[in-house]
Amino acid sequence: MVQSQTHTFEGKTIDEAIEEAKRALNAEMDEIDIRVIDHGNQKRFPFGRSRAKIAVSLTESNDETWETWLDNEIEDQDLFDIPLSPDEKQPVNTAGTAWIIDGQLHFHQTAEKKPILVIPYDGEVYNHNEKLSGRHVLKENDVIDFHLETTLIETKWTVKVNDKEQTVTLTVTPGKKIIPYIADHPAASVIEPIVQFDEQVNNQLQTKDVYEQLANMEVIEGIDDAAIHRACSAGEEQTVTIASGKLPKDGKNGEMAFRIDIQERSLPYKEKHDGTADFRESLYIPSVEHGEVLAEVIDPLPGEDGISVFGDVLQAKDGKPVIIKAGSGIEIDEEQSAVIAAQSGRPLIEQSGLLFRMSILPKKRHPGDLSIKHGNIRFIGDVEITGDVNEGMTVEAEGNVQMQKNVMHSTIQSRQNILIHGNAIVSAITAGQNQAVYDALQDIVPISSPRTDLLSP
Known part of the structure; x- marks a missing residue:
């Protein structure tokens, strides 16, 4: 005034x-x-x-002059920006209103109109250090302060040792600062401040805290300094490996490398010259000659010791050698680490873990009749057939051949003896030192192929 x-x-x-x-x-x-x-x-x-x-x-009255001054201050200092509706082009008249800018309450009271402040339930509001509540009529000399308390959430972290993997992991959940603030509010005759919150990451974990914890746990091996620094600056929850030991590496056990294919099996049918399938040549029987290398013995490899995150040596297991139980017809060459056939015949291999029972069976015994479904028999050793040899079949052997029943329209060849307990009907029977038969038998010795499968006689 x-x-x-x-x-x-x-x-x-x-x-x-x-x-x-x-x-x-x-x-x-x-x-x-x-x-x-x-x-x-x-x-x-x-x-x-x-x-x-x-x-x-x-x-x-100085109201008009004061309003003019306020408008000038608003224009010059950009104290606040009163929202405009889509249809408005002029600012809202501030007489008798209050507004909030950057957390500060401003108001324009007149003799006729005085704005009202509604105290929010989640905040403390003071006027000249006097706490307000409910509704307050704003007056000329009022000084309004909002008292808001920042909430601190502590950082959580744990260090764990994985004995199986020999690793140490650090899990950190960064803390937070939850900072309340009064949202901006446009000019209004009745104003109720709105409290909003701003969250800030507050990772309180220090590298020295981690190193102290590792020292307390007596972890000394494979500490990753870079990983520790990453965890201490993390902005969100994460788990990092901060120390690693070295696991022991067990050695490799010895092996048997077979030089021949030892698995008896059916073969794909061969095609005859006339284009039809030859079902008789459909059986593979492994066989070896006297002096032939059956397998090579591979020595085991030693293990490599490891070290724990606590600096302790972790013992590794050395590889174990194979054990060979040599049966009939088997010789062991210690210098060459080789298994040699001491006689011709069919190899019998039985494996149980690292134990190999090996022998040479000089006889191939075929139970029952020999027909097209079984295929022809070619064997370096003796052959015994307990049934008939049906039409069109062939039996060739370096050793003796014994037929318990009849031979019908078939071919039987042996470098030694042939014994037929039944009848031989329209069949070709050849026995003794026949070089042609021997040469044919040499041609069917299979190409060596290391195998470790079990083979039953």
Whole structure:
């Protein structure tokens, strides 16, 4: 408010002096400022009475000037940005309103309109250090402060040792700062502040804390400094390996490398010259000659020791050698680490882990009749057939051949003896030192192919 020139007025009473001032200045009661100079005294006689005297000055409203100043400040300093509706092109009139900018409450109260502040339930609001509650009418000299408390969430971390893998892992969950703030609010006659929250990562883990923990756990081997620094600067939960030992590497056990294919099996049918399938040549029987290398023995390899994260040596297991139980027809060449056939025949290999039972069977025994479904028999050793040899079949052997029943329209060849307990009907029977038969037998010796499969006789 701005004060004008002071005038003096008199009257019989104070009220009369005031009325005189109002008429003279053409002003209402709320437009003048009155100071009493003399109240006047009532004496016994009328001529002895003193008159009341007052000093009066006009008061002029400064609202318009203040609003002009506020608008200028808003324009020059960009204190806030009052939202505009899509249809509005002019700012909202701020008279009698309050607004919030960057957490600060601003208000414009007039004699006719005073804004109201509604205190939020989740915040503390003070006016000149006096705590407010409920609803508060904002006045000219109010100084409003919002007291908001930041919440701290502590960083969590753990260090674990994996004995099986010999690793040490660090799991860290960074803490947080939950910072409340008062959201900006457009000008309104009734304003209720809205408390919002801003979260900030607050990883409190220090590298020295991790190293102290490792020392307490007596971890000394394979510490990864870079991984520790990454964990201490992590912005989100993560698990990192911060130390690694070396696991022991067990050695390799010895092996048998077979030089021949030892698995008896059916073969694909061969095609005859006329284009038909030859079902008779459909059986493979492994066989070896005297002096032939059956297999090579591969030595085991030693293991490599490891080291734990605590610096302890972790013993490795050395590889174990194969064990050979040599049966009939088998010789072992220690210098060459080789298994040699001491006689011709069919090799019998039985394996149980690293134990190999090996022998040479000089006889191939075929139970029952020999027909096209079984295929022809060519064998270096003796052959025995307990049934008939059906039409069109061939039996060739370097050793003796024995037929328990009949031979019908078939071919039987042996470098030694042939014994037929039944009849030989329209069949070719050849026995003795026949070089053609021997040469044919040499041609069917199979190409060596290392195998470790079990083969039953």
